Every structure is written in structure tokens, then in C-alpha cells.
Amino acid sequence: MKPLLKIAIPKGRIFKDATKLFRAAGLPLPEDFDEGRKLIVQSPEAGFEFILAKPVDVPTYVEYGVADLGISGKDVLLEDNRDVYELLDLNIARCHMSVIGLPDWKPVYYPRVATKYPHVASQFFRERGQQVEVIKLHGSIELAPLIGLADRIVDLVETGQTMRENGLVELEKMYEITSRLIANRVSYRLKNEAIQALCDQLQPVLLTGG
Amino acid sequence: MSKPKVFEKPIGVRDYLPHIVRRLRQLQAQVLEVMERWGYEEIMTPTLEYYDTVGAASTTSESKQFKLLDPKGKTLVLRSDMTAPIARVAASLLKDEPLPLRLSYHSNVFRAPEEEAGRDAEFFQTGVELIGDHSIDADAEVVALAIACLESSGLQQFKMALGHSGYIDGMMSDLLAGYEAEQHSLKEYLLKRNYVGFSQLLKRLPVSEAVKNSLASVLRLRGGVEVCERALELTASDKAARAIEQLREVYGVLSEYGVSDRVFVDLTMIGDFSYYTGITFEGYAVEQAFPVCSGGRYDFLLQQFGRSAPATGFALKTNRILELLGKRAEESHDESAPxxxxxxxxxxxxxxxxxxxxxxxxxxxxxxxxxxxxxxxxxxxxxxxxxxxxxxxxxxxxxxxxxxxxxxx
The missing domain is CATH 3.40.50 (Rossmann fold)
Structure with a gap:
């Protein structure tokens, strides 16, 4: 049988949190997915097919319709600006995006900001009327202020432990980040009933966060 | 930046090889023929227009238009749609022609692709504009024609969503009187399909729970024509009521055309508010992740070119249809091959x-x-x-x- 809905989900913890949420909503998912190294996991009883993707690729899969739905962090949605529906705040993988720097940070003449989120960062500072040079990095962002590559960074803060261990402080909170349920434009119309039903089932089990 | 390699072309443009061109020409001929049978005559306009006229009047945002300078330093644009150029012609060369005007086109249009978005910078649109008829029958005619065109192109499984820009506008002015900035933000969220943002802002509004619930139920105004009933219960706005009335009438006329089973109502679908002034619609086909058609009424565009006239029309996303036909041709024998x-x-x-x-x-x-x-x-x-x-x-x-x-x- 063809799955009713194809859902793209990041592998790992978000997959576990999301499937837990689905089960709490009464959807008949198997108790123990044999996730293993598989990239596609079936859940025939619920009529779902899960596509396990890299988090940053989820909105792309959904925009191009290879998945009807997806679960994506708001950080990726902000950065990529894909043309998809953002249907529900699932309230999982909560953290925030912040401007981070050394405790004694003072404004500099030629500000440089290192980040994995160059679009979000430039837009944020532009809206503040500040021109900054944005440097895209792929990992270990916390290094940048320590080695003098940038005077500040824009990154996600969950517990703040890495940040503190490297002697950095949160200078400003930018956005609250959680995982969102997103939908393809056409699927949202042509599979309206299945998608609305899923949303209605999920809604009551979502923690209403602040 | 390194020099391009000899096989490279600019981002977002593509070559059309013979078997694709054959399919494209066939599609174009079929669709234009249907349009002609409905009284629409084909028009061609230049690829280049002035930024200050057609460019400024277009719905395409400035950053997505291709701009260049002419030898005298005037800013030109590569046309980003055909609606604004046709409005210019209707108000100039055709200004003495009696209304209504029925014009069709098949044309390449240009949009600067966003970074890494993988979208086309040049693509084809096939569409019509019906200028100078404000009636419900004109609205229904273009929707029915869009359906006829999609059918003639060989698509079988598709649906058309029907909305009205006046409903959300009216109900928000009614329920959120005095909160103009918030109305604007809520509409922006709908436009960007960000329902999470919409709901979160709604939660923060200092209005009664009843009003919040009404606004929240807007997100569910999708389905058969019975959605209209539910929509009316949410607001006492005259503007919203008129919008729903028009929607029902159009739906009624579409039943006369025998195509209402293709149509569903979707009041969450809102186009650009500075542009669309009435009925709007969008077509979706099975196995195509992007809409195959969009259109609606735009009564204020023509006056920007000096000839005030109501107008409605649509554009088929010809490349999206072509992709679908291509998928099918691979599965079966290509009938069009000579x-x-x-x-x-x-x-x-x-x-x-x-x-x-x-x-x-x-x-x-x-x-x-x-x-x-x-x-x-x-x-x-x-x-x-x-x-x-x-x-x-x-x-x-x-x-x-x-x-x-x-x-x-």
C-alpha cells in the first residue's frame, strides 16, 4: 500500500522526540523502530513513510515535494526561507539563537560575526541598522571570538554549557527556536484531510511553551 | 570568481533539447487553441521593459527582477510576468479598442533566482487577461478557462483552489478594528504560509478569546463550498459578506460550466494584497510539488498605466506542466514523436x-x-x-x- 503521507525527519534525537509525540497523539507507530542505518522507515499502520534526512535538508525535501510533511528546526526555516507551510510548533528541541561574545565585548569599528546562519545574522544586524561582516563557518563557532576571527558569533544556545566552558556569554537573545511541522504547498491542498487530521491529533499533546 | 567553463550557463537558465521542445510546442499549441476558442487572441510584448513603468507595476519584488541599463543609463528589466506588459498595451496601443479585451500569451519570463534555491531564472507562462469586465461571470470564465486549458494539456488529476482577497481583509478590519499594524502582520504571516507565527501573534493580542477563536478558525476555512457558511459565521463585516457572496456566485457559474467538481474553496489562500482585489485561484496537480496555475482579479493595475479598468486573468506554469508530461512520456510511448x-x-x-x-x-x-x-x-x-x-x-x-x-x- 502506498503511504498516505511522506514525512521528512532529522535522524537521531528529533526523530525520537517526534515519534514519541506521534505516539502520544495516538498514532499507531511501532514501539521500536529499527532505525539503524536505514534512510527510509515505514510505518504502514499509521500510513506514514519517514524519510530520515539531515536537518538542514528537510525544508528542501518538503519544498520539492519528495516529502509531504517535514519536521524542521525554526533556525533552518529562518536561514533558508523555503516556500513551505509552517503548520505547528511541536515544541521539541527547544533552544534559542543568540548573539554571543566575550564578557568584555565592546563595539568595534569593523564588526565581524561568525555563524552557521549567515542570512539570519546579516538580516538581524541590518534591521538594527548595523553593518557587519558575516563569516560563514560550519562548526566550532565558539572558536571564532577566542582566536580573533570574529568579535561576536551568532549560534544556537541550548544549555549554554559549551558557551560557558569557552568563557563566552550571551550578549543578546535573538529568536526562540523549536521544531516545526512543515508542509509542501501542493500536498497541503491535495492531501488536506490527512494533514489536517494529523495536526488535530498532535495539537492537544503539544506542550504549550512560552 | 573563476571564468565560466565552456559548457556552463548562468544559474537558473536551461537548454531545451529537441524532444522537450516538441512537447513544449505541442502543449503551447493545445493551450493557445483552447484560449482562442474562448475568444482570446494571442499577443506578444518585448522582453525588455522600463523598470519605472512595467517593472514597478509588477508583483515581482524588485530584488527578483533582472535589471540592466540601456545606453542612456535608463534602468530596464527583463519582464518578470506578462500581466503588467499587457496592461501597458491595453492602456496605450489598444486604448481605443472597446472593452472587454480578451488577450492570451505564451512567453518566457525572468526572475532572479534566490541563492541556492534551485529555482528557474527563465521559464514559460501561458495565460490570459480579461480586461474591462468586472462581472462575476468574467471571474468564472477565467477559472473555467484555466481548467479547460489544464485539461487540454493532458493533466487529469488536478484541483483548483478558489479564494477571495476581500474576505480576510473584511473580517480582520471588523474583528481587529484599531489594530492596523497587527492586521498587517497577521496577513503577512498568512502570505508567508507561517501559521505558527500567525497563531503565536494571535495569542499575544489584547482581544477577547471569542475574537481570537474566530481568527484562529480562519486557518480551517478550506474545503467544499460549505466553507462559505462557516466563514460568514465568523464575522459581521459587509466586505467579508460581499466576498463570500461573490465566491458563491462564481462557484454557481462554475457549476454551469460543469467544472465545480474540480474546485474547492480556500479562504486561507491570499495573494499579494496590494495587487489582487477579488477572486483568486490556484491550481494543483497530483505528482507536481509546485502549483501549475495561478490567477485572480486585479482591478487597480490598469489605472497605473492611465486607463482605469477592472481585469482578471491567470498564468499556467508551463514548465511545471511540462515536467509532469515529461514524467508521463517516460512511462509510455511518446505519441507526439513523428x-x-x-x-x-x-x-x-x-x-x-x-x-x-x-x-x-x-x-x-x-x-x-x-x-x-x-x-x-x-x-x-x-x-x-x-x-x-x-x-x-x-x-x-x-x-x-x-x-x-x-x-x-
Whole structure:
């Protein structure tokens, strides 16, 4: 049988949190997915097919319709600006995006900001009327202020432990980040009933966060 | 930046190889013919327009328009849609023509692709504009025509969503009177399809729970024509009520056309508010992740060109339809492919060979190639499958030889 809905989900913890949420909503998912190294996991009883993707690729899969739905962090949605529906705040993988720097940070003449989120960062500072040079990095962002590559960074803060261990402080909170349920434009119309039903089932089990 | 390699082309543009062009031409011919039967005549406008006129009037945001300078330093744009150029023509060259005007087009349009978004910078649109008719019947006509065009293109499973820009506008002015900035933000969220943002802002509004619930239920105003009932219960706004009334009437006329089973109501679908002024619609096909058609009423565009007139129209996303037809062609035999004939001849029988080729070429549906062979060169024709032939790496349905002392097939 063809799955009713194809859902793209990041592998790992978000997959576990999301499937837990689905089960709490009464959807008949198997108790123990044999996730293993598989990239596609079936859940025939619920009529779902899960596509396990890299988090940053989820909105792309959904925009191009290879998945009807997806679960994506708001950080990726902000950065990529894909043309998809953002249907529900699932309230999982909560953290925030912040401007981070050394405790004694003072404004500099030629500000440089290192980040994995160059679009979000430039837009944020532009809206503040500040021109900054944005440097895209792929990992270990916390290094940048320590080695003098940038005077500040824009990154996600969950517990703040890495940040503190490297002697950095949160200078400003930018956005609250959680995982969102997103939908393809056409699927949202042509599979309206299945998608609305899923949303209605999920809604009551979502923690209403602040 | 390194110099482009010789095989590279600018981001977002593409080459159309012969089998795709054939499919595109066929699609274009089928659709334009339907439009013509409904009274729409094809128009062509230039690729280049002034930024200050057509560019500024277009719905395409400035950052997505391709701009260039003419030798005198005026800013030009590559047209980003056909609606604004046609408005310009309707208000200038055709200003003495009586209304309504019915015009159709098939044209390439240009949009600067966003970074890494993988979207086309140049693509085809096939559409119509019906200018100078404000009636419900005009609205219904373009929706019915869009459906007829999609059907003629060979799509079977598709649906058309019908909305009205006046409903959300009216109900928000009614329920959120005095909160203009918030109304604007809520509409922005709807436009960006960000329902999470919409709900979060709603939660923070200092209005009664009843009002919040009404606004929240807007997100569910999708489905059959019965959605209209629910929509009316949410607001006492006259503007919203008029919008719903028009929507119902259009739906009624579409039943007369016999196409209402293709149509569903979606009041969450809102177009650009500075542009659309009434009925809007969008078409979705199974197995195509992007809409295949969009359109609606835009009564204020023409006045920007000096001839005030109501108007409505739509554009088919021709490339999206082409992709779908391509998928299908790969699965089955391509009906549109012509019957290919190869005529091989030598010096001695050239006149017979050419005469025969000319006779064959006058027939419809044949594609005739000729090839001169050197004296004594043997025609290396091999059988290919059941009833085709292979010569020089190409497949032909028939190979005819005119060689010294023989004529055979």
C-alpha cells in the first residue's frame, strides 16, 4: 500500500522526540523502530513513510515535494526561507539563537560575526541598522571570538554549557527556536484531510511553551 | 570568481533539447487553441521593459527582477510576468479598442533566482487577461478557462483552489478594528504560509478569546463550498459578506460550466494584497510539488498605466506542466514523436531520391532526412527492434535507398 503521507525527519534525537509525540497523539507507530542505518522507515499502520534526512535538508525535501510533511528546526526555516507551510510548533528541541561574545565585548569599528546562519545574522544586524561582516563557518563557532576571527558569533544556545566552558556569554537573545511541522504547498491542498487530521491529533499533546 | 567553463550557463537558465521542445510546442499549441476558442487572441510584448513603468507595476519584488541599463543609463528589466506588459498595451496601443479585451500569451519570463534555491531564472507562462469586465461571470470564465486549458494539456488529476482577497481583509478590519499594524502582520504571516507565527501573534493580542477563536478558525476555512457558511459565521463585516457572496456566485457559474467538481474553496489562500482585489485561484496537480496555475482579479493595475479598468486573468506554469508530461512520456510511448524516414542515395539517382523526399515531406507527420552516399559505399543499415532501423547511430522508422541499379526499402 502506498503511504498516505511522506514525512521528512532529522535522524537521531528529533526523530525520537517526534515519534514519541506521534505516539502520544495516538498514532499507531511501532514501539521500536529499527532505525539503524536505514534512510527510509515505514510505518504502514499509521500510513506514514519517514524519510530520515539531515536537518538542514528537510525544508528542501518538503519544498520539492519528495516529502509531504517535514519536521524542521525554526533556525533552518529562518536561514533558508523555503516556500513551505509552517503548520505547528511541536515544541521539541527547544533552544534559542543568540548573539554571543566575550564578557568584555565592546563595539568595534569593523564588526565581524561568525555563524552557521549567515542570512539570519546579516538580516538581524541590518534591521538594527548595523553593518557587519558575516563569516560563514560550519562548526566550532565558539572558536571564532577566542582566536580573533570574529568579535561576536551568532549560534544556537541550548544549555549554554559549551558557551560557558569557552568563557563566552550571551550578549543578546535573538529568536526562540523549536521544531516545526512543515508542509509542501501542493500536498497541503491535495492531501488536506490527512494533514489536517494529523495536526488535530498532535495539537492537544503539544506542550504549550512560552 | 573563476571564468565560466565552456559548457556552463548562468544559474537558473536551461537548454531545451529537441524532444522537450516538441512537447513544449505541442502543449503551447493545445493551450493557445483552447484560449482562442474562448475568444482570446494571442499577443506578444518585448522582453525588455522600463523598470519605472512595467517593472514597478509588477508583483515581482524588485530584488527578483533582472535589471540592466540601456545606453542612456535608463534602468530596464527583463519582464518578470506578462500581466503588467499587457496592461501597458491595453492602456496605450489598444486604448481605443472597446472593452472587454480578451488577450492570451505564451512567453518566457525572468526572475532572479534566490541563492541556492534551485529555482528557474527563465521559464514559460501561458495565460490570459480579461480586461474591462468586472462581472462575476468574467471571474468564472477565467477559472473555467484555466481548467479547460489544464485539461487540454493532458493533466487529469488536478484541483483548483478558489479564494477571495476581500474576505480576510473584511473580517480582520471588523474583528481587529484599531489594530492596523497587527492586521498587517497577521496577513503577512498568512502570505508567508507561517501559521505558527500567525497563531503565536494571535495569542499575544489584547482581544477577547471569542475574537481570537474566530481568527484562529480562519486557518480551517478550506474545503467544499460549505466553507462559505462557516466563514460568514465568523464575522459581521459587509466586505467579508460581499466576498463570500461573490465566491458563491462564481462557484454557481462554475457549476454551469460543469467544472465545480474540480474546485474547492480556500479562504486561507491570499495573494499579494496590494495587487489582487477579488477572486483568486490556484491550481494543483497530483505528482507536481509546485502549483501549475495561478490567477485572480486585479482591478487597480490598469489605472497605473492611465486607463482605469477592472481585469482578471491567470498564468499556467508551463514548465511545471511540462515536467509532469515529461514524467508521463517516460512511462509510455511518446505519441507526439513523428515518423522518421531516411533516404540514402548516390550520385546516379539523386533526382529520383530528392523528388521522392519532397513528396514525402508534403505529407503530415513525416520527418524525412536525406543522405548522399559515395559511389560504392554500402549503406550500413541495421534492424532495430521489431520495426525500426538504425543508421549511423540514429533510429528511423523507415530507410529507403536510391542506389545505382536498385531501389528498395
Amino acid at each position: 515518423y522518421k524516414v531516411l533516404i540514402l542515395y548516390d550520385n546516379h539517382r539523386r533526382s529520383q531520391a530528392i523528388a521522392y523526399a519532397q513528396m514525402m515531406r508534403s505529407r503530415h507527420g513525416l520527418m524525412v532526412e536525406t543522405k548522399l552516399l559515395a559511389d560504392g559505399e554500402s549503406p550500413l543499415v541495421e534492424a532495430e527492434g521489431e520495426d525500426c532501423f538504425r543508421y549511423n547511430g540514429r533510429i528511423y522508422h523507415d530507410v529507403i535507398t536510391y542506389l545505382d541499379g536498385e531501389s528498395s526499402t
